[in-house]
Amino acid sequence: MKILRAIVQELIGMFVDDESLALFAVILIAAVAAAVKLLGVPALPASLFLLAGCLAILARSVHRAAR
Amino acid sequence: MNSLTPIISTITAAFLASFVEVVEAFTIVLAVGVTRSWRPALIGAALALAVLAALVLVFGPLLSLVPITLLQFVVGVLLILFGMRWLRKAILRSLGVIALHDEEAAFSKETSLLQQQANDRRADYLAGVAAFKAVLLEGVEVVFIVIAVGAAHSQTFYASVGALAAFLLVAVIGLVVHRPLSRIPENALKFAVGLMLTSFGIFWTGEGLGADWPGADLALLAIFAVVTLFSFAIIRWFRSPAPSSPGKPA
Numbered sequence: 001m002k003i004l005r006a007i008v009q010e011l012i013g014m015f016v017d018d019e020s021l022a023l024f025a026v027i028l029i030a031a032v033a034a035a036v037k038l039l040g041v042p043a044l045p046a047s048l049f050l051l052a053g054c055l056a057i058l059a060r061s062v063h064r065a066a067r
Numbered sequence: 068m069n070s071l072t073p074i075i076s077t078i079t080a081a082f083l084a085s086f087v088e089v090v091e092a093f094t095i096v097l098a099v100g101v102t103r104s105w106r107p108a109l110i111g112a113a114l115a116l117a118v119l120a121a122l123v124l125v126f127g128p129l130l131s132l133v134p135i136t137l138l139q140f141v142v143g144v145l146l147i148l149f150g151m152r153w154l155r156k157a158i159l160r161s162l163g164v165i166a167l168h169d170e171e172a173a174f175s176k177e178t179s180l181l182q183q184q185a186n187d188r189r190a191d192y193l194a195g196v197a198a199f200k201a202v203l204l205e206g207v208e209v210v211f212i213v214i215a216v217g218a219a220h221s222q223t224f225y226a227s228v229g230a231l232a233a234f235l236l237v238a239v240i241g242l243v244v245h246r247p248l249s250r251i252p253e254n255a256l257k258f259a260v261g262l263m264l265t266s267f268g269i270f271w272t273g274e275g276l277g278a279d280w281p282g283a284d285l286a287l288l289a290i291f292a293v294v295t296l297f298s299f300a301i302i303r304w305f306r307s308p309a310p311s312s313p314g315k316p317a
Contacts, residue, residue: 007204025147026148029147029272043278050272055294057151058298058301061151062162066162
């Protein structure tokens with residue numbers, strides 16, 4: 001049971017370390033996906049926005065940790 | 068070149084990411100083998116590898132049932148989260164905000180724990196469990212990496228080759244040096260892996276959304292270059308001293 005719990009914690013920890021980084025990344029991806037699928041925004045500009053957004057989220061997370 | 072790009076990048080990403088994980092698992096197995104005996108260390112490691120193989124055999128074929136664009140999107144999202152987490156940690160380690168991962172320290176910690184348990188009549192069992200847990204937990208990450216970097220472009224075979232090469236290389240180096248692989252530039256490797264996985268994640272999420280990347284697979288290299296340049300810019304920005312206020316002595 002302990003090992004099972006450790007595996008679950010390891011699985012979650014693989015994707016979530018800084019909670020706000022993970023949360024903002026998920027919100028960004030959801031917003032981009034919604035823009036493409038629901039609003040008909042072209043996928044390429046949306047993907048480039050995703051790239052820029054990921055980098056901005058990374059910079060913000062590093063800034064918070066380094067303060 | 069265009070068809071080689073995903074193959075080379077898949078093998079490289081799987082190799083580097085797996086190498087880091089295998090080194091961490093090796094440290095614990097070595098600690099168990101040296102402190103207790105090799106029997107529980109190897110039995111624990113072998114059992115964990117069997118569990119991992121069973122996981123791949125059970126869940127691997129299910130992936131072929133998922134539509135490719137959905138698979139690319141889901142894998143892309145997971146790789147963005149996974150890759151950015153590694154990249155953030157590597158950047159913070161480069162900046163000295165968090166400590167570098169130290170295999171010697173991990174080895175000493177595990178060794179002293181095993182020595183405390185030496186008089187326990189279940190000492191062999193506990194040592195075996197330690198090896199099992201280390202290989203299983205690090206192995207779960209390797210399995211995810213292989214599936215993630217391989218599945219979205221049907222290159223699980225190439226990703227597996229990269230991971231297997233990492234496993235064999237660590238095993239050979241480990242047999243030769245017979246001590247923790249502390250001289251491996253682990254943070255540089257994690258930095259490179261973070262860059263690659265984040266780039267893969269953005270590329271596949273875009274493909275999953277229907278983006279027709281200019282240059283097809285070569286766009287992956289362009290994304291990698293942008294993410295790399297930006298990450299180095301972040302390090303440079305946070306390393307540079309804050310500008311002094313006007314009127315104040317420098």
